[in-house]
Amino acid sequence: MLRNYLKIAFRNLWKNKTYASINILGLAVAFASALLLFLTAHFELSFDSFQENKDHIFKVYRKVIGPEKVELGPALPEPFLPSLRADFGAEIKHATRIKDGKAQIVMGDKTIDESVNYVDTDFLKMFSFKMLKGNRNTALNDLRSVVLNQTIAEKVFGNQDPIGKTLNLNLGGQTQGFVVAGVTEKSPDNSTIENAIMLRFESDPEYQGMKGRWEALYHEVYLQLADKVSSTDFEKRLKTFVAKYYAKDISQLKSEGAKPDERGEVISARLLPLLEEHFTEKIGKQAINKTYPIILLIICGFVLLIACINFINLSIARSLARAKEVGMRKALGALKAQVIGQFWGEALLICLVAFVLGCAVAALAMPQYNALFKSQLSFSYFKNPIVITALLLAFLVITLVAGGYPAWLVARFNTVEVLKGKVKSSSRSGGVRNALIVVQFSIASLLIIGTLVVWNQIQFMRAKPLGFNEAQVVSIPVNGEVAGERMLEMMRNKLANQPAILSLTGADNNLGRGKDGSGYKSVFGFLMNGKNYSTNGLNVDYDYVKTLDMKLLQGRDFSKAYPSDKQNGCIINETMAKQLGFKNPIGQQIPLDSNKTIVGVVADYHFESLKNKIESMTFFLQNDFGIHYIFVKVAPTNTVETMALLEKTVKEISPKSQFLGSFLDENTNNLYRREERIAKIFMSAATLAILLSCLGLFAISLMMMQQRTKEIGIRKVLGATVGSVVLLLSKDFLKLVFVALVIASPVAWYFAYRTEISWLVFAAAGALAVCIALLTVGFQAIKAALMNPVQSLKTE
Incomplete structure (x- = not known):
């Protein structure tokens, strides 16, 4: 019996190659794309999950409630952690500052630019990066010790054992020797905390200038609480610490009118679980919105659902052509379960072939997928x-649902009617088919709207003026x-007569994210006029x-x-001027380390991501x-020649250095690299889901045209025009598309309300959905309408 079923299954699939191919192709593409989408979402959602102590590690951040705004930030002052450890003692198992x-x-005449992490001795005890050489408990005990990741160690020392060897590092213009005390594996791609060159926190060139200063914020703090310490209780008791x-x-702040939060605090220290850092903007490093990977999972589900709908609709449509086979089997004694087994077995065979093919396509396409979307997926994820x-x-759900329902429907055919050739598509099966098409195009409409929204957001980020x-x-x-000051002066002298160079300047921080990947934030607090x-x-x-073409509003x-500018002058931005409340801030003094006199006010500019509101800024x-x-x-x-000139000049001044120059538009675009990557994946997946919907509609329309071939022939003999026949064949499908648009509209309007997008997006989405349906169905309708009626009626 099983052998017979398999023979008939292969025979039917071979006989109906078009529909079998559409089913296998649709499911295989759906499996492959869904797998890649799932892996992408899983990668984002799995950040830091490899850390053994992940459930006990927290990032400390500050919350300051002012009279007019609430400030959240991860940067903390140098004395914060030493004071915290002194007050809480054994409740803190491990803790580290990170900058x-x-x-x-x-390396002799050669230099290599690398990232450095200034950390405390507990860093390697908290974060479970695999230790390849050295002892994680003692590797950073000595102030002159250094720990390297494996990649850097091999780059510097090759195959030699680096332990005990000296590594010369240029830090802040001074070359110092450090003894290698450990080597770790490089931090994985889904790690918030990176490990490169790990030095003691006290080795930071800025450490002495920041030591003991509570008003200067410049590094981050991580805690690992003792096993039995509740993070909720610990956070509540931080109130006493902050008050102290x-x-x-x-x-x-209270005297200025700041209103305490629900915990009665205007300044508070809060704990952010390590597993939430990747999804917490303003506090996490290169954080993304957690909605993005969840949306990818939803689209993943949509893609599989659309493929299932295609499979079900095609199976239902093909069941009519095999009605006599079913009737004959039942007349010869086949039970309903055996008929279901036959048809479900064929569905299982199609799904199995599509599943294997889809997994193979996903594996083969992964390198191209990574290159196109800047992803870090690897074959190891399949394990x-x-x-x-x-x-x-x-696989099981799709096989059971997509194969099971059509098989059950076929098994319910009346034996006598099908043998007489009287079986017709029931209103119930036709209703199911129409409902599924409506669901399919409702999803497609939502995805079209989502694609247009994402595209608009990307265009907004690219076109928004930044103020420089x-x-x-x-x-x-x-x-x-x-030294930077010396290098700037020498470059000014060397490039003074170059017409391509308009002006030069320098700063202690970058704009955007350059090729060196570095950047930090310095925040200073001060008391002025009682506020x-x-x-x-x-x-x-x-x-x-002048160099950045900023607009000077005053001064x-x-x-x-x-x-006097060198010691006492400062320039503030528009936001800072508004906060200070001076009608004319020029000449007013700000009490920082020493009194700073305001000499100018510049228009606000985006020195951080567009996602962040512009904050106060002071230039010194x-x-x-x-x-x-x-x-x-x-x-x-001639920007290419100019960049080559700059590289040549830098090499003349600093022969060992690596030139990492980049235009600021590249730097600012790097701030949105993660968002753009997710957006590109979203738009590609949405487009694929829409194409799968078209594939299913194409197959159903082809089937319907074949079933109505004789009807079309009769209508044409009776004088029907091609246009009227096309309209007749297309209108039923267009009705379903319009119903889908009506169903999708409430969800779309809610989405629009949340994101404040133009109604034109919905109009465009509706028009696009109708056009897609018309093009998909219209091709088959025109082909059927142009067919010679003699060919249509010759079997009568």
């Missing part, structure tokens, strides 16, 4: 138990071989405002004609922190 920066490895060390600031379970579950010249300014990281203020701080050189730029003429980035404004023509 990321850049270092230059000096921030009493003056709390009192001042993940979650991935294997999801794959098998999807990003197209003509090159950012060049200073590698440390030559607390905070401002982002940026140390700049002369011509910063002047820094100038060598005013020697560079002094303590030096120059870490040089900005060069270049002529808009």
Whole structure:
């Protein structure tokens, strides 16, 4: 019996190659794309899950409630952690400060630019990066010790054992020797915490200048609580800690009208679980919205659902052609279960072939997928138990639902009627088919709207004016071989007579994310006229405002004609001026380390991501922190030659250095790299889902045209025009599309309300859905209408 079923299954699939191919192709593409989407979403959702202590590690962040705004941020002052450990003792099992920066490895005449992590001794005890060499409990005990990841260790020492060897690092313009005490595996791609060159926190060149300063925020803090300590209770008891060390600031904020939150705090320290950091913007490093991977999972489900609908509809449509076979089997004694087994077995065979083909396509397409969408998927993910379970579950559900329902429907045919050739598509099966088409195009309409929304958001990010010249300014990281101030001066002298170079300046921080990948944020607090203020701080050189084409609203730029600017001058942005409340801020003083006199006000500009509201900013003429980035404004023509000139100049000044210059528009685009990657995946997946809907509609329309061939012939003999026949054949499908649009509209309007997008998006989505249906069905309708009626009627 089984052998007979298999023979008939293969025979039917071979006989109906068109429909079998459509089913296998649709399911295989759906399986492949759904698998890649699932792996992408799983990658994002699995951030930091490999850490053994993940459930006990928390990032500390600050929450400050002012009279007009609430400020959240991860940056904390240097004394924060030592004071916290002193007050809470054994409740904190491990803790570390982390500050990321850049270092230059000096190897004779050669240098290598690498990332550096300034950390405390507990870093390797908290974070379970595999230790390949050395002891994680003691590797960072010595101030002159360094721990490297495997990639950097092999780059510097090759196959030699690096333990005990000296690594020369240029930090802040000074070359220092450190003894290698450990080697770890490189942090995986789904890790928030990166490990590169790990040095003691005290080795940071800025450490001495920040030591003991509660008002200066410049690093992050992570805690691992003791096993029996509740994070909720610990966070509540942080209120006492904050009240102890921030009493003056709390009192001042309350006097200014700041209203305490539900916990009665205006300044608080909060705990963010490590597993939530990747999804918490403003606090997490390169965080993304958790909605993005969830949307990918939803689209993954949509793709599989659309493929299922295609399979069910085609199976129902084909069941009419095999009605006599079913009647004959039942007349010869076949039970309903045996008929169901026959047809479900054929569905199982199609699903199995499609599943294997889909997995193979996903594996083969993975390198291209990674290259196209800047993803980090690997074949090792196929061994993940979650991935294997999801794959098998999807296969079983699709096989049971997509194969089971049509098989059950076929088994219910009346034996006598089908043998007489009187079987027709029941209203019930036709209703199911129409309902499924409506569901399919409702999903397609929503995906079209979503695609247009995402496209609009990307275009907005690209077109939004940032308040400075990003197209003509090159950012060049200073590698440390030559001090930044000296390098800037030498570049000015060498490029003074070059017509392609319009101006040069420098600063201690970059705009956007350059090729060195570095960046940090300095925030300073001060008390002025009885009120607390905070401002982002940026140390700049002369011509910063001019080079970046910033708009000067009041006052002047820094100038060598005013020697006092070097010690006492500052320039503030528009937001800072509004917060201070001065009608004319020029000449007013800000009490920071010393009184700083405001000499200018610049228009607000986006020095962070567009996702963040513009905050207060104060420029200081560079002094303590030096120059870490040089900005060069270049002529808009011959930019390739100009970039080559800049590289040559940097190499002449600093022969060992690596040139990492980039235009600011590249840097700012890097801020949205993750969002753009997810958006590209979303749009591609949505387009694929829409194409699968078209494939199913094409197959159903082809089937319907074949079933109505004789009807079309009769109508044409009786004088029907091609246009009327096309309209007749298309209108039923168009009705279903319009119903789908009506169903999708409430959800779409809710989505529109949440994102404030134009009604034109919905009009465009509706028009596009109708056009897709018309093109898909219209092709078959025109082909059927043009057929010679003699051919249609010759079998009568």
